[in-house]
Amino acid sequence: MAVYIEALILYIILFFSGSGSAEGISSQIMRILLFFIPSIALIWYLLSRNWKIEYWIVRPRKKDLFAALITFPVLLATGSVIALISSITSGSAALSISSPDTFAGWLVLCISIILAAYLEESFFRFYLLSKRKEMNLSSPAALALSTALFAVCHIYEGPWGFLNAVISGLFLGFVFLRYNTFHGIAIAHGLYNITAYVINAVF
Numbered sequence: 001m002a003v004y005i006e007a008l009i010l011y012i013i014l015f016f017s018g019s020g021s022a023e024g025i026s027s028q029i030m031r032i033l034l035f036f037i038p039s040i041a042l043i044w045y046l047l048s049r050n051w052k053i054e055y056w057i058v059r060p061r062k063k064d065l066f067a068a069l070i071t072f073p074v075l076l077a078t079g080s081v082i083a084l085i086s087s088i089t090s091g092s093a094a095l096s097i098s099s100p101d102t103f104a105g106w107l108v109l110c111i112s113i114i115l116a117a118y119l120e121e122s123f124f125r126f127y128l129l130s131k132r133k134e135m136n137l138s139s140p141a142a143l144a145l146s147t148a149l150f151a152v153c154h155i156y157e158g159p160w161g162f163l164n165a166v167i168s169g170l171f172l173g174f175v176f177l178r179y180n181t182f183h184g185i186a187i188a189h190g191l192y193n194i195t196a197y198v199i200n201a202v203f
Contacts, residue, residue: 003134006046007127014039014123015153025100028108036115043122047130058126060183067175067184068191075192078167086160099201110194117190124150124169125176125185143173 100106124146132142147169154165172185 003131007131007135010043010046010123010127011149014043014119025105025108028112032108032112032115036112036119040115040119040122043119043127047127050134058182061181063179064181064184064187067179067181068188069184071172071175071185071188072191074171075168075188076195078171079164079192079196082160082164082167086158097197097200099197109197113193113197114187114190117193118186120150120153121172121176121182121186121189125173126182129173129176139177143170143177146173 100109128146128149129139129142132139135142137145147166150169151162151165154161157164168189172189175181175185
């Protein structure tokens with residue numbers, strides 16, 4: 001029961017505590033320093049308490065590159081198809097995002113997006129799926145729980161954004177479980193989000 005309480009508290013604090021998107025470079029830098037980095041450190045610390053240090057250390061490996069190379073195109077294709085369907089059915093994009101207009105703004109935004117992806121992957125895939133035995137969940141049940149919680153965090157994007165999060169969450173979880181890779185899916189997730197900003201800025 002304690003593992004469920006810990007997961008619920010983390011979920012609420014990390015994703016529903018009012019630490020939403022920050023406007024302006026200085027606000028984003030403060031969010032990076034005071035929210036993203038401490039949050040990722042907290043999740044990894046909680047994971048390290050129960051594992052031998054040799055097992056807990058996540059070193060980038062060749063399979064991370066492989067995971068990124070298969071995950072990024074799937075996320076991009078899924079997001080593109082859902083955005084297209086959304087624009088056809090509703091006449092507008094699912095979510096309007098504003099892009100920075102300076103190099104410094106883009107740099108800080110990209111760092112923030114990569115850290116946000118690492119935070120989400122640290123909790124929804126690394127934390128929840130790694131603790132599935134402690135939670136007495138099978139891999140499919142843990143994947144369903146992870147995906148459901150991930151999708152709820154994206155409900156503000158509307159029904160199409162929610163659907164995108166469901167499909168993406170299932171695929172990210174599958175890759176994590178199948179290849180036991182973390183950095184690959186986190187980088188692919190971050191690059192997908194950066195691509196959305198770039199496409200929005202161009203078009």
